[in-house]
Amino acid sequence: MYKYRFSGPVSEFGRCITEHWEGETTAISKARARANLEYRFKKQHNKYPSAKITLVGDIQTIL
Secondary structure (H helix, E strand, C coil): CEEEEEEEEEEECCEEEEEEEEEEEEECCHHHHHHHHHHHHHHHCCCCCCCCEEECCCCEEEC
16 A cells, blocks of 8 residues: 545636645555545535546655
């Protein structure tokens, strides 16, 4: 398992809703980490599970 960090803007259905959000997670791949972080953002901001949340930018691997 690797630890991943995201810091940057978040968009919902193509519209920027947050200029800066930070989150960390552990996962087996970068794709799984992105899914985990999107889920965490939805839970923290009371979004529906079907909302199209996109983390704009790159997810960094922490050693």
